[in-house]
Every structure is written in structure tokens, then in C-alpha cells.
Amino acid sequence: MLAVVAVEGAFKSATLLSMAVPILALGLPIFDTIIVMLRRLLLGKPLHRADNMHFHHVLMRWGLNQVQAVSFLYLIAALFALLSIVLLLVQK
Structure with missing residues (x-):
């Protein structure tokens, strides 16, 4: 579903905003992975x-x-998802 939103948004208007929606919807695991990988690289x-x-x-x-x-992480994930929905509605 996120891929469809990204592709549909990219075909309507090739903006950074249309690509940000699926990234924000999966924001917590993406940012967690990026931060952990950067930390590992910096520490060798x-x-x-x-x-x-x-x-x-x-x-x-x-x-x-x-x-x-886990409850706190659910809250953060829900906030990222709500932000992606808000961005999706604002871009229309």
C-alpha cells in the first residue's frame, strides 16, 4: 500500500513531499536502522x-x-503515521 502511495504521488507531482509520505509512515524502523548503522560506522x-x-x-x-x-515505540510510530497522513492531505 505504501508503494502504491509513493508511486501514485510520484506520477501526480514529482515532489519531495510525495516521497516523504511512505518514508514517514515507516519512520521509526527507518530512523532506528539509520542511527544504529551510523553509530556502528563511527565506532568502527x-x-x-x-x-x-x-x-x-x-x-x-x-x-x-x-x-x-513497546508502548512508547507504538506511540512514536503512530505519530509518524499521522504526520504522513497529514502530509498526504496537505499535498492535495
């Missing part, structure tokens, strides 16, 4: 090696339990 660690620097690990180190961390 292999990109394919697992570590505990993802958002959920950081939240749990800050004192949240598993349910609280």
Missing part, C-alpha cells in the same frame, strides 16, 4: 554484528520495562 564496528543500541534497548536501559518501551 561491523554493520552486520548484533548489538543493543536500538531504540528499544536504550529505552529499557533508561528504566522502562518491556511493555512500557
Whole structure:
């Protein structure tokens, strides 16, 4: 569905805004992956090696339990999704 929104938006008007909608809808996993990969590159660690620097690990180190961390991540993902819907409606 996100691919259809991106392609449809790209054919209607080739703007950065039409490409931002699907990226924002999947904002949390995309930004988490980018931040973790950049951190690994800066520290000289292999990109394919697992570590505990993802958002959920950081939240749990800050004192949240598993349910609280996941609830917080759901909230952030919902905010990204709402922002993508707002951008989709604004561009029309």
C-alpha cells in the first residue's frame, strides 16, 4: 500500500513531499536502522554484528520495562503515521 502511495504521488507531482509520505509512515524502523548503522560506522564496528543500541534497548536501559518501551515505540510510530497522513492531505 505504501508503494502504491509513493508511486501514485510520484506520477501526480514529482515532489519531495510525495516521497516523504511512505518514508514517514515507516519512520521509526527507518530512523532506528539509520542511527544504529551510523553509530556502528563511527565506532568502527561491523554493520552486520548484533548489538543493543536500538531504540528499544536504550529505552529499557533508561528504566522502562518491556511493555512500557513497546508502548512508547507504538506511540512514536503512530505519530509518524499521522504526520504522513497529514502530509498526504496537505499535498492535495
